Every structure is written in structure tokens, then in C-alpha cells.
Amino acid sequence: MAVAAGGTTGTGGGARRRRALCLVLVLLAVQLGWLARPAYACGCGAMVHGPDTTMAVHRETSAVRWDGTTERIAMRLAVDGTAPDAAWIMPVPHRATVRLGDPELLDELDEITAPVTRHRHYFWPRAGDWPFEPDFDGATAPPPAEASVGVVDRERLGPFDVARLTADDPDALRGWLTAHGYRLPPALATALRPYVDRHWEYVAVRLAPADHGTPLTGTLDPLLLSFATERPVYPMRLSRLATTPQALSLYFLAPHRMEPRSAIGGAPPHVVYAGRIQPQDAVRDFAGPAPAFLTALDQNFPRPQHINGDHEFRRATADTPYQRVRYTDTLLEVGGIPLWIPTVGAALLLLMATAALTAGRLRRRPTVPYFRTPAPPA
Structure with a gap:
């Protein structure tokens, strides 16, 4: 009898707990509904x-x-x-x-x-x-389109x-x-x-x-x-x-x-x-x-x-x-050509011309003879 009574009490308590859990879930759903x-x-x-x-x-x-x-x-x-x-x-x-x-x-x-x-x-x-420039020949990606709205x-x-x-x-x-x-x-x-x-x-x-x-x-x-x-x-x-x-x-x-x-x-x-x-x-x-x-x-x-x-x-x-x-x-251009290209080219030509002139002057410079002074007698 004691066991039967205890078993009946346990079954009723479980049902009440399930009902309470269901009630909590319903209330939670209502609250979430308000939040949504x-x-x-x-x-x-x-x-x-x-x-x-x-x-x-x-x-x-x-x-x-x-x-x-x-x-x-x-x-x-x-x-x-x-x-x-x-x-x-x-x-x-x-x-x-x-x-x-x-x-x-x-x-x-x-x-x-x-x-x-x-x-x-x-x-x-x-x-x-x-x-x-990049080595590959590919089109650049277009800018992202602005989000359109109706x-x-x-x-x-x-x-x-x-x-x-x-x-x-x-x-x-x-x-x-x-x-x-x-x-x-x-x-x-x-x-x-x-x-x-x-x-x-x-x-x-x-x-x-x-x-x-x-x-x-x-x-x-x-x-x-x-x-x-x-x-x-x-x-x-x-x-x-x-x-x-x-x-x-x-x-x-x-x-x-x-x-x-x-x-x-x-x-x-x-x-x-x-x-x-x-x-x-x-x-x-x-x-x-x-x-x-x-x-x-x-x-x-x-x-x-x-x-x-x-x-x-x-x-x-x-x-x-x-x-x-x-x-x-x-980029600064002249006639469709970037200005830095002829500028750098002209600077290189100027350097080369300056180096050539300097070398030519050195070749044309007269050679001074070298005389060794004899040592004095002992």
C-alpha cells in the first residue's frame, strides 16, 4: 500500500511539473512574441x-x-x-x-x-x-552597386x-x-x-x-x-x-x-x-x-x-x-605620354652627354713628362 500510494503521488507530481513547464513555455513564447x-x-x-x-x-x-x-x-x-x-x-x-x-x-x-x-x-x-601595372590582362572589378530599394x-x-x-x-x-x-x-x-x-x-x-x-x-x-x-x-x-x-x-x-x-x-x-x-x-x-x-x-x-x-x-x-x-x-601626361618618361630619358641623355664630354677632355689633356731627380753624391 505504501508503495502504491507513493507511486500515485509521484505520477501526479510529474503531471503537475509538466503542466508547470508548459505554462512557463507559453509565457516565454508570449514574451518573445512581444520582443519580436x-x-x-x-x-x-x-x-x-x-x-x-x-x-x-x-x-x-x-x-x-x-x-x-x-x-x-x-x-x-x-x-x-x-x-x-x-x-x-x-x-x-x-x-x-x-x-x-x-x-x-x-x-x-x-x-x-x-x-x-x-x-x-x-x-x-x-x-x-x-x-x-599588374602583369595579367583582366578588367578591374566594378565598384559595388548601391543597394536599391523600392x-x-x-x-x-x-x-x-x-x-x-x-x-x-x-x-x-x-x-x-x-x-x-x-x-x-x-x-x-x-x-x-x-x-x-x-x-x-x-x-x-x-x-x-x-x-x-x-x-x-x-x-x-x-x-x-x-x-x-x-x-x-x-x-x-x-x-x-x-x-x-x-x-x-x-x-x-x-x-x-x-x-x-x-x-x-x-x-x-x-x-x-x-x-x-x-x-x-x-x-x-x-x-x-x-x-x-x-x-x-x-x-x-x-x-x-x-x-x-x-x-x-x-x-x-x-x-x-x-x-x-x-x-x-x-598621372601628369604630355600628348598621352606620362611626363616622367621623357623627363627621365632627357636626364639620362644629359648624364650620358656629360660623361662623354668629361671622358673626351681627359683624353685630350697633354701628358707632362716625368723626370727623375738624380740623387746627390755621397
Whole structure:
């Protein structure tokens, strides 16, 4: 009896342990599911997508215009994933207006800030020049092609639903997300708390291609936001949610050269262009007709979890211009012949002529007879 009782107890204990193990595995799967479907941060705002879908933001490029009282942000994202739609959430210090931006704007700014090319010549041959050319006759490998991404047509970016929500009402954002089939992740709710404390507002936009069920992927046309502010700011705090390194390219148009007050936990911002420009075409539509000082910055965030605030900008100490220079070096030639070849040949001929003249003079020099002086008598 004792043995039977003990055997029954052991069987029940094993079943309970198996049930407990199954429960732990289920809970672990749920937690992993949340980790696999986070709200992907993109420097200026955050993306939220539905369950069982993925989305990643590869790069963010933005233009900022500040005239002392009003700030405009044009932001373009390169995204990839399986989500058919997504909600984009952006905190702003005051009530904002949102519309589609001009897709040519950032391309024009990229052309303005591109490095200038200058040509230089060198005299002596280098690796790859004769006689240092490789012996085999083979074509050099072409440079790697830049990764191409699909572009979402500007017409297919809409229609989109825009909502302006007050930050002091956390249920407003949660309700808007629920109405559109999304859930507010706990991590995003925590990241938004500093904006709630500062009484900021949210701009919530639903992005969806016109073709139902088509993944929202490729390079999206920029969204344009405008809001009043006396201190230029670029919200970055939500990038703390990112799990991979982030990269930011920012064009800042203002009356003077601008600079971030700090690196906010990322690598030091790198200035790639600074100069006063006369806006034309899409840049004129964005910044106005008056001359403006354009400052272009690149910044990397290798550890996004270290981001500790938003980018606040201030006027630099001087409007010092700067532009990158790309040099192309070419072997100096005359008539298609490297100049060093005739130069070296002429130098060798000169040396040979000098040696011949010296030898000829030595041969023509008269020989002085040698007389031996007799020794004196002893």
C-alpha cells in the first residue's frame, strides 16, 4: 500500500511539473512574441504595426526649417517588412499641421551639400601605372552597386489618417491605436511619459499603400509637419526603443549656422556642409525665398538605448562655411605620354652627354713628362 500510494503521488507530481513547464513555455513564447514585434523607433517618432507582421526603419533623412517662431520638419523614411500598414507617432511641443512633403526636397538638398570635385596631377607613377601595372590582362572589378530599394509612389502613400492628440490624455493615443487595429506597447508608453510631463502633443498618422494588403516597404515620400516653437527641437527620445544602431542625416535651414547642444548619447555629430544658400525650387517652397544658412549634419547612434533626450539646437559662434572636397588624382601626361618618361630619358641623355664630354677632355689633356731627380753624391 505504501508503495502504491507513493507511486500515485509521484505520477501526479510529474503531471503537475509538466503542466508547470508548459505554462512557463507559453509565457516565454508570449514574451518573445512581444520582443519580436516592438514599436520600431525612427529618430523622429515611432512606428507601430499590427501583430504577426514586421517592420524595420533602415534610415531617416530629415530637413528642418526654423525662422525663430515656427519650425517645419520634412522627414523621409526607408522601411522594409511585411506590415500592410503602420501608425507613425510623433511628439511635438505645440499643435502641428501635417501634409505630404515634396519628394524632390531632400534630393535637392543632397545635391547642394554634395562634395565638390577637384583634380590633382602627380608626376611619378603609382601602383596601377606603367611600369607598376599588374602583369595579367583582366578588367578591374566594378565598384559595388548601391543597394536599391523600392520607392512607394507618392500617390500610394495616401490616403492617410491624421490625428492630433493631447499628451496629457494617455487614453487618447491608446484609443486611436485600438480603433485602427494597433496596440500601444508598454515600452512606447514609458518612452512617451517625458512628453506627457511636458504637456506636449502627439501627431498620429496611419500610413497605408493604396493597394490593400501590399506591404508598406521602400522609401516613403516625406511627411511635412509645422508647429510653433521658440526653441528649435528635433525629437529623438523615442529612438531609445531601437534595438539596432541608428543613423540620422539632418539638413537645418535657419538664419544662421546651427549646432546641437549635445550629442544626446550618440556619436559626436559630424558637419558635412555649412553655407548660405539662395533657395530654389523645392527648397524655396520649403524654406521660403529669403537666403538661408544651410547646416547638414550626420550622426550615428551605435547604442540607441543611451539616447537621453531630444536634439535641441542653438546658433553656432560663427557662420563659418564648410564643404567637403573629393580629389581625383591623374598621372601628369604630355600628348598621352606620362611626363616622367621623357623627363627621365632627357636626364639620362644629359648624364650620358656629360660623361662623354668629361671622358673626351681627359683624353685630350697633354701628358707632362716625368723626370727623375738624380740623387746627390755621397
